[in-house]
Amino acid sequence: xxxxxxxxxxxxxxxxxxxxxxxxxxxxxxxxxxxxxxxxxxxxxxxxxxxxxxxxxxxxxxxxxxxxxxxxxxxxxxxxxxxxxxxxxxxxxxxxxxxxxxxxxxxxxxxxxxxxxxxxxxxxxxxxxxxxxxxxxxxxxxxxxxxxxxxxxxxxxxxxxxxxxxxxxxxxxxxxxxxxxxxxxxxxxxxxxxxxxxxxxxxxxxxxxxxxxxxxxxxxxxxxxxxxxxxxxxxxxxxxxxxxxxxxxxxxxxxxxxxxxxxxxxxxxxxxxxxxxxxxxxxxxxxxxxxxxxxxxxxxxxxxxxxxxxxxxxxxxxxxxxxxxxxxxxxxxxxxxxxxxxxxxxxxxxxxxxxxxxxxxxxxxxxxxxxxxxxxxxxxxxxxxxxxxxxxxxxxxxxxxxxxxxxxxxxxxxxxxxxxxxxxxxxxxxxxxxxxxxxxxxxxxxxxxxxxxxxxxxxxxxxxxxxxxxxxxxxxxxxxxxxxxxxxxxxxxxxxxxxxxxxxxxxxxxxxxxxxxxxxxxxxxxxxxxxxxxxxxxxxxxxxxxxxxxxxxxxxxxxxxxxxxxxxxxxxxxxxxxxxxxxxxxxxxxxxxxxxxxxxxxxxxxxxxxxxxxxxxxxxxxxxxxxxxxxxxxxxxxxxxxxxxxxxxxxxxxxxxxxxxxxxxxxxxxxxxxxxxxxxxxxxxxxxxxxxxx
Numbered sequence: 001x002x003x004x005x006x007x008x009x010x011x012x013x014x015x016x017x018x019x020x021x022x023x024x025x026x027x028x029x030x031x032x033x034x035x036x037x038x039x040x041x042x043x044x045x046x047x048x049x050x051x052x053x054x055x056x057x058x059x060x061x062x063x064x065x066x067x068x069x070x071x072x073x074x075x076x077x078x079x080x081x082x083x084x085x086x087x088x089x090x091x092x093x094x095x096x097x098x099x100x101x102x103x104x105x106x107x108x109x110x111x112x113x114x115x116x117x118x119x120x121x122x123x124x125x126x127x128x129x130x131x132x133x134x135x136x137x138x139x140x141x142x143x144x145x146x147x148x149x150x151x152x153x154x155x156x157x158x159x160x161x162x163x164x165x166x167x168x169x170x171x172x173x174x175x176x177x178x179x180x181x182x183x184x185x186x187x188x189x190x191x192x193x194x195x196x197x198x199x200x201x202x203x204x205x206x207x208x209x210x211x212x213x214x215x216x217x218x219x220x221x222x223x224x225x226x227x228x229x230x231x232x233x234x235x236x237x238x239x240x241x242x243x244x245x246x247x248x249x250x251x252x253x254x255x256x257x258x259x260x261x262x263x264x265x266x267x268x269x270x271x272x273x274x275x276x277x278x279x280x281x282x283x284x285x286x287x288x289x290x291x292x293x294x295x296x297x298x299x300x301x302x303x304x305x306x307x308x309x310x311x312x313x314x315x316x317x318x319x320x321x322x323x324x325x326x327x328x329x330x331x332x333x334x335x336x337x338x339x340x341x342x343x344x345x346x347x348x349x350x351x352x353x354x355x356x357x358x359x360x361x362x363x364x365x366x367x368x369x370x371x372x373x374x375x376x377x378x379x380x381x382x383x384x385x386x387x388x389x390x391x392x393x394x395x396x397x398x399x400x401x402x403x404x405x406x407x408x409x410x411x412x413x414x415x416x417x418x419x420x421x422x423x424x425x426x427x428x429x430x431x432x433x434x435x436x437x438x439x440x441x442x443x444x445x446x447x448x449x450x451x452x453x454x455x456x457x458x459x460x461x462x463x464x465x466x467x468x469x470x471x472x473x474x475x476x477x478x479x480x481x482x483x484x485x486x487x488x489x490x491x492x493x494x495x496x497x498x499x500x501x502x503x504x505x506x507x508x509x510x511x512x513x514x515x516x517x518x519x520x521x522x523x524x525x526x527x528x529x530x531x532x533x534x535x536x537x538x539x540x541x542x543x544x545x546x547x548x549x550x551x552x553x554x555x556x557x558x559x560x561x562x563x564x565x566x567x568x569x570x571x572x573x574x575x576x577x578x579x580x581x582x583x584x585x586x587x588x589x590x591x592x593x594x595x596x597x598x599x600x601x602x603x604x605x606x607x608x609x610x611x612x613x614x615x616x617x618x619x620x621x622x623x624x625x626x627x628x629x630x631x632x633x634x635x636x637x638x639x640x641x642x643x644x645x646x647x648x649x650x651x652x653x654x655x656x657x658x659x660x661x662x663x664x665x666x667x668x669x670x671x672x673x674x675x676x677x678x679x680x681x682x683x684x685x686x687x688x689x690x691x692x693x694x
Contacts, residue, residue, distance in 0.1 A: 036248050036249040036286050036289075036290070037248075037249055038249050038251075038289065038290045038293035038294065039249055039250040039251070040250065040251045040252075040294055041250065041251065041252040041253060041263070043252075043253060044243075044251065044252070044253060047241050047253075047436070048294055048295070050435050050436045051294075051295050051296075051398075051434075051435065051436060052434075052435055053432075053433055053434070053435070054432065054433075054434075054435050061086075061089070062085070062086060062233065064079070064081060064085075064231050064232070064233035065086055065089060065090050067231050068090045068204075068229075068231040069090060069093055069094060069097075071229035071231065072090075072094050072172070072202055072204045073094075073097065073202075074202075075202060075226050075227045075228065075229060076202055076203045076204075076205075076217075076220060076221075076224065076226060076227070076228040076229065077202075077203075077204050077205070077228065077229045077230075077231060078178065078205045078207075078210070078213055078216060078217050078220075078228060078229070078230050078231070079204070079205065079206050079207070079231045079232075079233075080207050080208065080209070080210050080213050080230070080231070080232050080233070081208065081231075081232070081233040081234075082208055082233070082234070082235070082236045082237065082422075082426055083208045083396070083423070083426025083427065084236070084237050084238065084396060084426065084429070084430070084431045085208075085233055085235075085236070085237050085431075086237070086431075087206040087207075087208075088121075088206075090204070090206070091107065091174050091176070091204065091206065092122075092125060094172060094174070094204055095107070095122070095126070095146060095172070095174070096125075096126075098171050098172045099126060099130070099145055099146060101171075102145075103145070103171035103172065104145045104146070104147070104169055104170045104171055104172075105145070105146050105147070105170065105171065105172045105173075105174065106147050106149070106154055106168075106170045106172070106173045106174070107122070107146070107147065107148045107149075107174045107176065108148075108149060108150065108151045108153075108154045108173065108174065108175050108176065108193070109148070109149075109150065109151070109176040109177060110150070110151060110176070110177050110180045110183075110186065111150075111177075112135045112136070112137060112150060112656075113365070113368070113369070113372075114176070114177075114394075115133065115135055115148050115149060115150055116133070116135075116138075117394065118148045118176075119131055119133040119148045122146055122148060126146055129141070129144070130144055130145055130146055131144055131146045131147075131148065132144035132146070132147045132148070133147070133148050133149060134147060134148075134149035134150070134153045135149055135150050135153065136150065136152070136153070136656065136657075136659065136660035136663060137656060137659065137660075137687065137692070151175070151180070151186075151189045151190060151193060152189055152542075154173070154193055155189050155192050155193050155196070156542050158192070158193060158196040158197065159196075159476040159479070159539075159542070162196065162479070162480040162481075163476075163479040163480045165480070167198050167200070168197070168198060168201065170201055171201060171202070172201065172202050172203075172204065173193075173197060173201055173202075173203050173204070174203075174204045174205075174206065175190065175193065175194075175203065175204070175205045175206070176206050177206070177207060178190070178205035178206055178207040178210065179207040179208070179209045179210050179419065179460070179463060181194075181210075181216070181463050181466075181494075182419075182461070182462075182463035182464060182466060183466065184466055185466075186466075187463075187465070187466030187467075188466050188467050188468055188470075188473075191465060191466065191467045191493065191494055191495075192467070192473070194220060194223075194494075195223065195489060195492055195493060196489075197224075199224045199225060199226055203220075203228075208422065208423065208426055209418075209419045209422050209423060209460035210460065210463055211459045211460045211461060211462045211463070212462040212463055213230050213232065214230055215462075215498075215501075216228075216463060216494070217229070217230045219494050219497040219498075222497065223492040223497075236429070236437075237429075237431045238428075238429025238430065238431055238434050238435070238436060238437045239429070239436050239437070240425060240428055240429060240436075240437050240438070240439055241253075241436060241437070241438050241439070242254035242255055242438070242439045242440075242441065242456060243296075243399075243438050243439065243440040243441065244261060244263060244264045244267075244440070244441050244443075244449075245287065245290070245440055245441070245442045245443070246263045246264070246267060246443075247443070249286070249290050250263070251290065251294060251440070252264070254439075254441055254449075254452075254453070254456075255453065255456070258453075258457060259453075260449060260450070260453055264441075264443075264449055267443055267449075268449050268450070281308060281311055281312060281315065282403065282442060282444060283315065284301070284312050284315040284316055284382075284384075285315050285316050285317045287401070287442065288316060288381060288382060291399065291440070292381070295398075296398060296399045296438055296440070297381045297382065297397075297398060297399070298375065298378070298380055298381050298382060298383075298397045298398055298399075299381070299382045299383075299397050299398065299399040299400065299401050299440075300382070300383050300385055300395075300397045300399075300400045300401065300427055300428075301382060301383070301384045301385070301400075301401040301403065302385060302386070302387055302400065302401065302402055302403065302404070302424055303384055303385070303386060303403060303404070304386075304403075304404050304406075304408065304413070304446060305386065305408070306358075306360040306361065306362040306386060306647065308384075309358040309359070309360050309384040309385060309386060310347070310358050310362075312356075312358065312384040313347055313350040313351075313354065313356050313357065313358050313384060314350065316350065316354040316356045316382070317354060318353045318354055319353070319354055319355045319381060327377075327379075328374075328379045331373070331374065331377055331379065332351075332352065332374065332379075335370055335373065335374075338693075339366050339370075339689070339690070339693060341366075341637075341689060341690050342364075342366060342367060342370065342690075345364075345367055347367070351370070351371070351374065351380070354381075355379065355380050355381045355382075356380060356381060356382045356383070356384065357370075357371035357374065357375070357380055357382075357383050357384070358371070358383075358384045358385070359371045359372070359383050359384070359385040359386075360385060360386040360649070361386070361647075361649045361650070361653070362647035362648060362649040362650060363647075363648060363649045364648045364649060364652055364690050365649075365652055365690075365691065365693060366689075366690050366693040367648075368649075369693065371383060372394075372395050375395040375397070376394070376395050382397075383395065383397070386408075387407050387408075387416075387420060387423075387424060395427075396426075396427045396428070396429065396430045396431075396437075397427060397428065397430070397437075398428070398429065398430065398434055398437060398438065399428055399437065399438040399439070399440055400424055400425055400427050400428040400437075400438075400439050400440070401439075401440045401441075401442060402424070402439065402440070402441050402442065402447070402452065403442045403444055403446070403447065404416075404444070404446040404447060405446065405447050405448040405449075405451045405452050406446060406448075407420055415448070415451055416451070416452075416455060417455075417461055418455050418458040418459060418460050418461055419460040419461050421452075421455040421456075421458075422460055425439050439456075464494075464498060465493060465494035465495035465497075465498055467490075467493050467494065467495050467508065468508070468511065469508060469511045469512045469514075469515050470515070470544070471515060471519070471545075471546055471547050472539075472541070472542050472543060472544075472546050474486075474512060474515045474516060474519065475519070475524065475531065475535060475538055475539035475546065476539050476542070477489065478516075478525065478529070478530070478531050478535070478539075479531060479536070479539050482529060483512070483513075483516065483529050486512060487509055487512075490506065490508040490509055490512065493506065493508065495508060496508070514613075514614070516529070517613075518610070518613045518615070519535065521609075521613075522547070522551075522606075522609070523535075524538055524547070524550070533671075534550065534554065537550075537668055537670075537671040537672070538550040540664065540667045540668060541664045541665065541668075542664055543573070543574075543660075543661055543664055544576070545573055545617070545618070547606065547610070548573055548603050548606060548607065548617070549570070549573055549661070549665065551602060551603065551606040552599055552602045552603060553668075553672060553675065555602040557598050557599045557601070557602035557603075558570075558599065558675060559595045559598075560674060560675070560678065562591070563632065563678055563681040563682035563684075563685050564629055564632035564633045564682070564685060565591060565592065565595045565629065566662075566678050566679065566682045567628050567629070567632045567658060567662060567682035567683070567685060567686050568592060568595065568596070568625040568626075568628045568629035568632065569595050569596055569599040569625055570628075570658055570661050570662055570665070570679075570682070571624040571625050571627070571628040571654065571658045572599075572620035572621050572622075572624045572625055573603075573620070573661060574624075574654070574657040574658045574660065574661040575621070575624050575653075575654050575657055575658070576618045577650070579621070579623070579646070579650075581621070581623040581644060581645065581646070582623075583622045583623045583626050583644075585622070588626065592625065592626070592629050596620075596622060596625050599620070600620055603620055604620075623644055624654060624658075626644065627640055627644050627646065627651060627654060628654065628655065628658055628686060630643075631655065631686055632682070632685040632686050637651075637690065648690075652690070652691045655686050655687070655691045656691060658686060659683045659686060659687050662679045662680070662682050662683040662686075663679075663683055665679035666679040666680040666683065
């Protein structure tokens with residue numbers, strides 16, 4: 001009660017926050033001074049009084065958890081429950097049951113970072129020696145009884161098992177973040193796994209956001225000839241309350257029943273056509289002080305762009321109350337001793353003294369790990385992140401702050417969908433640490449309050465099939481199936497199932513034949529629909545554009561004598577993001593210029609034939625070769641990113657994807673031993689700190 005009384009003194013006391021915001025003009029640095037008094041609507045007193053940690057209590061499994069465990073022991077099971085409800089506990093107990101019987105388990109996740117986290121987590125439970133990891137970057141302890149890895153690796157193992165007419169050596173497969181089945185780019189991999197996985201292996205699927213779970217389960221039951229049990233739990237482990245920040249500093253409820261609260265509605269009517277903050281970022285230091293006054297920290301702020309996240313940390317003032325000592329200092333120093341190159345990170349000062357961090361795809365993997373670790377250890381007041389952090393990364397906060405009602409889809413900004421919204425708000429409220437969590441909406445020029453209101457009451461979108469043919473899939477299916485056998489596989493797809501419910505059929509078969517005809521014309525498949533020798537080894541290149549690399553190998557276009565050059569000319573095939581980066585060819589070494597030209601000529605001739613046949617191809621970007629070559633020969637990281645003008649995280653991604661491609665080429669030991677050996681050496685030359693960290 002004493003804490004509650006102190007907190008609500010903030011309702012009445014005249015505490016002022018002075019906010020300093022700098023203009024963005026290059027010509028002027030005008031400083032504005034604003035006096036803000038933190039206030040809260042009296043209607044919030046009862047809600048805010050619930051803030052605090054729940055009393056310690058022994059763990060008791062919820063009914064949905066025990067029901068799921070009972071189901072997965074005998075058949076397939078699809079579990080949908082809110083973030084933080086305890087889905088991982090189900091996975092742990094299911095793994096333990098198999099492990100204790102001497103069986104093997106495969107835990108697949110969509111993200112390398114999440115895979116690494118699960119490897120550490122399971123290693124503590126079952127012993128490091130019993131847990132292996134398989135990603136494009138890492139292969140360790142691959143014969144362990146418990147494997148964690150990315151879904152692409154599991155799909156590739158299923159290809160190999162089908163080719164060898166073998167069963168996957170596994171007794172349980174767990175698909176985490178199973179809603180990725182509906183992901184436009186990668187959903188095909190989830191669907192392939194579900195189709196190819198032998199029915200004898202039980203499959204446990206975990207997700208917070210699958211609206212049509214019954215439909216997915218019915219489809220799986222039909223194609224796997226066994227029951228798929230759906231376990232649903234809709235109750236959040238920590239209740240969520242929506243707030244509205246009404247500037248200059250008053251917190252009010254966002255909703256009144258299912259309508260906008262009066263303050264939010266009034267703001268909407270007053271500011272419908274007004275440019276908010278005059279094009280600048282909002283005053284994050286002021287917002288955080290208001291939140292601190294009412295004990296709403298720590299928080300995750302979801303922002304539109306990487307640049308906004310990086311700018312936001314500089315708005316935050318030094319937090320003198322928390323200091324730079326004690327456990328925080330010990331934990332941070334321990335991390336910096338492991339990764340000394342982070343001691344010069346430009347945002348280290350913000351993390352150390354303001355207790356905030358930026359987290360997005362433009363950051364180094366190791367730095368993102370630092371931010372995640374320090375947030376999990378309760379050392380940070382806020383993380384400024386793009387919406388990608390909502391997918392799988394586990395550092396929940398007391399409050400999530402929404403400043404936009406749209407989201408970048410990789411090409412443009414679209415309105416937030418319900419699935420993304422629930423993923424984001426699922427981070428609010430920490431089980432075992434919070435009695436209540438909050439979503440706070442900050443008004444601005446990119447905030448549609450009515451859209452957020454609708455999302456709050458909406459269910460996640462239905463998952464639709466994303467399966468499609470590509471050359472890697474077609475080559476790998478033809479390793480072990482006739483075309484008619486492939487047609488049977490397509491007839492078992494979620495796409496076909498969903499279309500049959502509507503009365504139509506898919507175009508998968510027609511698209512397969514279009515790919516097949518091109519493979520025949522190019523000599524990868526013979527007249528009897530069987531893979532040629534070239535087709536067999538090309539099937540091992542499980543990449544987005546396997547044929548381009550295969551053709552360069554057939555044309556002997558790759559350099560044979562230098563791993564740095566080899567890595568450089570493979571890089572353009574691995575990275576398809578459209579960056580407007582211009583590199584002068586005259587500034588390159590003659591060796592790199594000649595190597596790039598030779599590969600370009602081979603690839604461009606083949607690309608012209610692909611385009612004529614109606615297939616998309618991507619241009620080979622010279623800058624990727626320059627960046628990778630510089631890195632492979634030992635040029636300093638900072639010099640490269642400054643020359644190329646690329647974000648740290650994007651450069652790390654380029655290196656990682658190039659390494660994945662080199663790893664695929666290195667698998668051609670039987671047919672291309674010299675190139676395979678060079679590819680392995682090239683991969684080793686580029687996979688080093690700060691890209692690789694443990």
